[in-house]
Amino acid sequence: MIRLKQITKTYHRGKVDTEVLLGIDLHVKAGEFLGIMGPSGSGKSTLLHILGLLDRPSDGSYLLDGSEVADLNDDELARLRNAKLGFVFQAFHLLPKATALDNVLLPFTYAGRYPKDAVAKAEKALERVGLGHRLTHRPGEMSGGECQRVAVARALVNDPEVIFADEPTGNLDQRSSLEVMALLQGLNQEGRTIVLVTHDSSVGCMCGRMLRLIYGKVASDEPVENPVRAQEQIGLEAGGAD
């Protein structure tokens, strides 16, 4: 699915060059749930943006589904983002003045062909994240957890192969974090590849595999033993509260 070879990223700001990624090798198979952790400034977001085709590496090779990303032009990258990838960000990144439904419909706007059942699909996606009753709410009228679930619905509405999440639980309380993680785990069980950046080790141990970045280099890369199931945690919490 994803194969990186010696990916580097250097930011040029004036005369100062910041080397952020110093040669990343990575192979992610379809259906994996990859977690990325590391200290602040280690290049996690930078790597995720490159993986998600939002940014280009300075050097190295990135094969996505067998095609070399460097050979694709910006329009083709946009096309791939729209058709194959989904994003969930720490700050939700919803359109503030648009309703939940319109936010979830947004990917279809750029889908080349607007599906006839777009609204039905979007409603289904919102139902799946438990927001079937919040279709006409705007981000300002929803809690952070609900906003992030709208973002998840938007990420999954186009039936993507890979979902990228950059600290999706960073702004959420325990309960909402678990709900979002349960959704991502569910999507992973359907066979979708998930790449998730987090600071939170309790979130990290819900991934299937953990990549640790330090100073732009891979420090470790190993499977997670017995990943925690978020859905069960929700059940436990509910039980504990009674």
Added chain:
Amino acid sequence: MILPYRLLKAALGSLWAFRSYAALMMIGLVIGIASLTVIHEIGEGAQKMVGDRMASMGFGANAFYISAGGGKLGVRHGMKRTMTLTPEDAEAIGRLDGVDQVVPHKNVARTQISAGGRHTNTRVRGTPPGWAAARNWTVQQGRFVNLRDLVTFNRVAVLGTTVARELFGGAIPVGKRVRIGRTPFTVVGVMDSKGSFGHRDRDDFVIVPFTTATKRLARDDKLNGMRVMLVSSDRVGEIKAEVTDVLRERHNLAPGVPEDFLIITPDELMQFITRQSRSLVAMLTFISAVSLFVSGVVIMNIMLVAVSERSYEIGVRRAVGARRRDIMYQVLMESLIVAAAGGLCGLGLGVLLSYLATILLNIPTAFSPMGFAWALGFSAGVGLLFGLAPARKAALLHPVEALR
């Protein structure tokens, strides 16, 4: 290319989110387009009024007018005219081949006219019987001056409706006695109303027989002018030249001496009017073009600011798959919508202001299709032209930077 309807929806959605900016952007354009519209409506109204006036002066294609005094059309206003045209000149012209009829008139200085205890000041004009027909003026009550009045220097008067109203109120004037200056007259008719022309009341006059005016009121027989009606419209230029020769000879003008009369043909008058209004319209169009340019620059700058403030939205759209050109089209569409909305508002405001100018200030206006086309064309053009830079800026935003 994303579907136009989706594009429109995206643009409208973003505009709605930034509606205070949109309103700010529209203000300049509304003002610019409104003034453009008013300009055109006033121009159109003036043109229409002049056309009406020419028609009411009997300016058909087969007539011209000889005015006393020399000079050139349009530069004689307020100048004292030499009064050398005589009834004999009129007769001599009437004898020329191709001339059907000559209708002279003699203006008497504004004079007091009174009846019973009431009086008013008005223009008194002496005319032959053919004058009303030559001008397409019609009688509302009674009759016009006739031939018998002319040969007997009859003291009869035909009133304009303003004079009739001021002297007699609602009563019927025909048959009543009036005094023009100190001379008694009998009212024999009242003309139909012609309405006003700008600030000039065209019903404020009294007509008396031509001979009565020259012999009893003005006490000189110099004409103010005469209308020359031709048999056909083919030989206007030729006959004009003949008339010039006849008058120069009769007035003993040596070669090189400028004429003491002015012949105005309908063609020349029309050319004069259109030349005048053309330069007026050109000037006003220039002014509104400048104001529209300024509003375009305002739109551009506000949009540029809005693009920076909205970089977040643009980043979100890019992340879910919008291409650079999708963003560019959207921003262009937005500026086009704002401009078109501003243009339509300006058009509406302009029409309203023109209407108010007509009913409150008595300035003639008329709906101008040209003004309409200019307004729409200009606003769309401004929207597209000045939307380009913001659209480019938006399209060039890097998705990651935009989301920061």
